[in-house]
Amino acid sequence: MHILSKSTYIKGLQCEKALYMHKKHPYLRDKLSIEQRAKFQRGTDVGVLAHEVFPGGIDMSPSSPSQFPKKAQETWDNLSNPEVNVMYEAVFQYNDTLIMLDILVRDGDRWLAVEVKSSLRLSDTYYNDAALQYYVLKGCGVPLSDFRLMYLNGDYVKNGPIDVRQLFKMESVMEYVVEREDFVAKNVERLKAVVALPHAPMVDIGTQCNDPYPCDFQGHCWKYVPKDSFLFTTAMDDDVLFQSYLNGVNTNAKMMQQLDPDSEEAHQIDALETGSYYIDYKTLxxxxxxxxxxxxxxxxxxxxxxxxxxxxxxxxxxxxxxxxxxxxxxxxxxxxxxxxxxxxxxxxxxxxxxxxxxxxxxxxxxxxxxxxxxxxxxxxxxxxxxxxxxxxxxxxxxxxxxxxxxxxxxxxxxxxxxxxxxxxxxxxxxxxxxxxxxxxxxxxxxxxxxxxxxxxxxxxxxxxxxxxxxxxxxxxxxxxxxxxxxxxxxxxxxxxxx
Ligand code: SF4
The missing domain is CATH 3.30.420 (Nucleotidyltransferase; domain 5)
Known part of the structure; x- marks a missing residue:
C-alpha cells in the first residue's frame, strides 16, 4: 500500500501535523463544508470533459482503494500495449507514493502527461502537484515527452456545442518539474517519516492553518484558543498576528500593550472581549x-x-x-x-x-x-x-x-x-x-x-x-x-x- 498521494503530499507541504492527523486520526477532521463539496464536484465535471481533448482513452479509475495495485499493474501493461494510446486516471506508484494522472497520451516512443485543473489560472499548488507526479512517473521509468497543465481558457466564448480544444489551454511545466526533482525527493522522504511517527508532530497553530487552503483540523488544533483571542481579529495580517503570537505575545492583554488604544486593532479586541461588534459610526x-x-x-x-x-x-x-x-x-x-x-x-x-x-x-x-x-x-x-x-x-x-x-x-x-x-x-x-x-x-x-x-x-x-x-x-x-x-x-x- 502507498503512504503518500497527491493530496496528502500537498497537505504535508502545508503542515506536517495536518498530514499526520489525516493519516492517523481522520475522525478528528472538521465536517466538509457545502462549498468544498460543490467545488470538488465542479473539478470532477471539468476533468471528464477534458478527456474529450484526447478522445478514445481507457479509463483506469479504480472503483475502490483496494483496486490500486490491480490498476497500477494494468496501467503498466498498457504502456507496452501498442493498441493503447490514451489512458485516463492512469495509476502509478513509486517510493510509497501513488498518483492517478488525469491524462496520459502516447507520443511516439514517449508519453505526454496532462494534469487538468478546473480553474482559469495556475497556482503554486498546481505546480507542486505536477512536480510530484513527474517524480513518480520518472521513478516508474515512464519516458515523458512533456508534462502539461491543462486549465480553462478565460477567452473562450461558447458558440454552439462546446469546443473542448478551445475551452482548455495548456502550459508545459516540464522545465519546472525537472528542476524540482530534488525538492520533491527530499519532501517525500520527510513526509513519509512524519507519517511513521508514533505521535503527531508538535506544530503550533499559524498562518499555515489557512494557507494555501483552510485546514480541516482547525476544530481540533484551535480548540484551546480562547474565543475572544486577538488571533480572531482581522485588522492585522495573519503574518503579523502570528509573528507576535510566536514571540510570546499570546494574550489580549499583552497585545493591547503594543497597540494604540484608538486603533482599529484595539477596537476589534474590545469587541471580542465584550461580545459585541465594532463599527466606525462617523463613516457610517x-x-x-x-x-x-x-x-x-x-x-x-x-x-x-x-x-x-x-x-x-x-x-x-x-x-x-x-x-x-x-x-x-x-x-x-x-x-x-x-x-x-x-x-x-x-x-x-x-x-x-x-x-x-x-x-x-x-x-x-x-x-x-x-x-x-x-x-x-x-x-x-x-x-x-x-x-x-x-x-x-x-x-x-x-x-x-x-x-x-x-x-x-x-x-x-x-x-x-x-x-x-x-x-x-x-x-x-x-x-x-x-x-x-x-x-x-x-x-x-x-x-x-x-x-x-x-x-x-x-x-x-x-x-x-x-x-x-x-x-x-x-x-x-x-x-x-x-x-x-x-x-x-x-x-x-x-x-x-x-
Ligand atoms: S489546524 Fe493548523 S496546526 Fe493544526 S493541523 Fe491544520 S494547519 Fe496544522
Whole structure:
C-alpha cells in the first residue's frame, strides 16, 4: 500500500501535523463544508470533459482503494500495449507514493502527461502537484515527452456545442518539474517519516492553518484558543498576528500593550472581549443615503458562474443571474405595475412552483428565477431595470461588485438604475465593521450573528446554486431562501440607518 498521494503530499507541504492527523486520526477532521463539496464536484465535471481533448482513452479509475495495485499493474501493461494510446486516471506508484494522472497520451516512443485543473489560472499548488507526479512517473521509468497543465481558457466564448480544444489551454511545466526533482525527493522522504511517527508532530497553530487552503483540523488544533483571542481579529495580517503570537505575545492583554488604544486593532479586541461588534459610526453616518429616499427596494441576486459556459456568448466562469428577489413599496404600485396580483403573501410561497415570477403585492415582494431553464437568464436584465426603476434607492448585500456586474450587463447605461445601488457589503467594509464571526468571511449569515446575535439564515441554496448551478436543492427552497435573505438585507439596512 502507498503512504503518500497527491493530496496528502500537498497537505504535508502545508503542515506536517495536518498530514499526520489525516493519516492517523481522520475522525478528528472538521465536517466538509457545502462549498468544498460543490467545488470538488465542479473539478470532477471539468476533468471528464477534458478527456474529450484526447478522445478514445481507457479509463483506469479504480472503483475502490483496494483496486490500486490491480490498476497500477494494468496501467503498466498498457504502456507496452501498442493498441493503447490514451489512458485516463492512469495509476502509478513509486517510493510509497501513488498518483492517478488525469491524462496520459502516447507520443511516439514517449508519453505526454496532462494534469487538468478546473480553474482559469495556475497556482503554486498546481505546480507542486505536477512536480510530484513527474517524480513518480520518472521513478516508474515512464519516458515523458512533456508534462502539461491543462486549465480553462478565460477567452473562450461558447458558440454552439462546446469546443473542448478551445475551452482548455495548456502550459508545459516540464522545465519546472525537472528542476524540482530534488525538492520533491527530499519532501517525500520527510513526509513519509512524519507519517511513521508514533505521535503527531508538535506544530503550533499559524498562518499555515489557512494557507494555501483552510485546514480541516482547525476544530481540533484551535480548540484551546480562547474565543475572544486577538488571533480572531482581522485588522492585522495573519503574518503579523502570528509573528507576535510566536514571540510570546499570546494574550489580549499583552497585545493591547503594543497597540494604540484608538486603533482599529484595539477596537476589534474590545469587541471580542465584550461580545459585541465594532463599527466606525462617523463613516457610517457620512455614507447614509442623502436625502432620505422616498422609496427603497431591497434586492437579492443569486448569481451562477458555471466553469463550463452553458449558453452561447458566455465564457468560463462568467456570471449569469439565476434568480433575484426585490422587496419594497412605492407609491401607486398597482397603477405602475399592472402585473402585480393582489394578496399574495409571504406565506403563499408554498404555492410557488416553476412560474417565471411571482409578485407578492401584500409585502411588495417580487421573485424571478430561471432555475428550470438557464437560457432565459437574459430576461432578468430587462425585468430588473423595469422593476428597480420605480425606486429611489436599491439596497443589496453582495461581495460582488454589483455595479460592475450591472455594467457588464449594460443595466447601468440605463441611468434609472445603476447609480441608485447601495451595497451594504461595501458600506460595512468602509466602516471597518468587525465581529469575530466575520473572520470567516462577511456573509449575510455571519452578519446576522453579529448584529442580531442569531444565525437563522442557512445559505445552502445560495452556495449550491452559485457553485454548481445544479439541482441539488429544491427550487422551491431556493426561492424561499432568496426572500428570507432579502428580509435580512432589509433588517440590516433598517438597523444601521433607522
Ligand atoms: S489546524 Fe493548523 S496546526 Fe493544526 S493541523 Fe491544520 S494547519 Fe496544522
Amino acid at each position: 453616518y457620512s455614507l447614509a443615503p442623502q436625502p432620505k429616499p422616498k422609496s427603497v427596494a431591497f434586492l437579492n441576486l443569486l448569481l451562477n458562474r458555471p466553469a463550463v459556459p452553458e449558453i452561447d456568448g458566455m465564457r468560463p466562469y462568467e456570471e449569469m443571474i439565476l434568480a433575484f428577489a426585490i422587496q419594497g413599496k412605492y407609491e401607486n404600485a398597482a397603477a405602475i405595475d399592472p402585473m402585480l396580483p393582489t394578496n399574495h403573501r409571504r406565506d403563499d410561497m408554498a404555492a410557488v412552483t416553476s412560474q417565471r415570477w411571482d409578485d407578492m403585492a401584500a409585502d411588495g415582494c417580487f421573485v424571478w428565477d430561471c432555475f428550470d431553464d438557464h437560457n432565459r437568464w437574459r430576461e432578468s436584465i430587462d425585468l430588473l431595470i423595469e422593476k428597480l426603476s420605480h425606486y429611489d434607492l436599491i439596497v443589496c448585500f453582495t461581495p460582488q461588485n454589483l455595479t460592475t456586474t450591472l455594467l457588464r450587463h449594460e443595466i447601468i447605461q440605463n441611468q434609472s438604475v445603476g447609480y441608485k445601488i447601495f451595497n451594504l457589503f461595501d458600506i460595512l467594509q468602509q466602516t471597518r465593521f468587525y465581529h469575530p464571526a466575520i473572520k470567516r468571511g462577511l456573509t449575510l449569515q455571519h452578519l446576522e450573528t453579529a448584529l442580531f446575535g442569531e444565525a437563522k439564515l442557512f445559505e445552502h441554496s445560495r452556495i449550491l446554486l452559485e457553485a454548481t448551478g445544479n439541482d441539488l436543492i429544491s427550487y422551491q427552497q431556493a426561492r424561499e431562501d432568496l426572500i428570507t435573505e432579502n428580509e435580512m438585507v432589509a433588517k440590516t439596512y433598517q438597523h444601521l440607518f433607522k
